[in-house]
Amino acid sequence: MPSSSFSLESPKVTEAQLKALMQNISDNDVITLDACCPRKPEPDFTVVELANCYRLAWQLLVSGVNVSYTRRLVAAITFHRSATPEQTTSFKLIRARFKQIRFACANYSEQHSYPERLHTITRLMGGFQDSFKNGQKLRTLWRGIKLWCRLRPGFFGELHESLVKAQLSTLESFQRYIATENQQLADAVGEETYLTARQFHELRKIVSRRIALNDTRRTLYPSPELDELSLFLATINGLMGKMHDELVLQEMRKELDYEKQKFKLPDEIASRIRALVMTQKGLHRSVAEV
Structure with missing residues (x-):
């Protein structure tokens, strides 16, 4: 980040804001055929807004994803080579939070790119999800093992370090x-x-x-x-x-x-x-x- 004054952890966003963002994400592919495109471009971002949006995406991830629980979920799906409806929903919501911070890196960092560690695991989550949704048992097994290994203890600490070393976009x-x-x-x-x-x-x-x-x-x-x-x-x-x-x-x-x-x-x-x-x-x- 551009200075030591920027923090991903504070100020804390509200629980209402976290819930609102998750609802927005859940609705981001709802088709409304009569929806109109606004005629005017949205207002310019400020540096403060860029920083606050980046921070919100990070706090959404860490507030809603527990690595130990996620590893157990991945292990259960991998063992059975399939997922129950409840497991499918849980995994989808976890992956949505990872995708949101990955998009944030592209949108708000000076590099406008995905950090390799984050990109790799988010893609692997997508491949794993596609495998168990489409009944591909061997791919579910192989990708699940890889994902379980990637989600090792200390993952968030390593990811946080890579994000704070990045620069916020001008x-x-x-x-x-x-x-x-x-x-x-x-x-x-x-x-x-x-x-x-x-x-x-x-x-x-x-x-x-x-x-x-x-x-x-x-x-x-x-x-x-x-x-x-x-x-x-x-x-x-x-x-x-x-x-x-x-x-x-x-x-x-x-x-x-x-x-x-x-x-x-x-x-x-x-x-x-x-x-x-x-x-x-x-x-x-x-x-x-x-």
């Missing part, structure tokens, strides 16, 4: 990062743009990071405009999530080459992304000008 760096992601969104929704399933997945990651950015911000600084944007982003995310599930299923059935086969982005998604980027600052300026 406003200039943050603006360049947002402009770059806006441009990637714009490039993907051109009239003649075709994507592979992999490229589609990467596009959805940008949408997911933007949802995390907005949902964290509106938790701390509520406004009708940010709520409206959240509904619109969640609709895009939900539509893309349903489509990606279908693409993954096609790949599993050998009906799709995930890395090479291209398709045109459906207009119900493309039109909403176009509406989104038209409201974002930096769209009409080159990245170098931001």
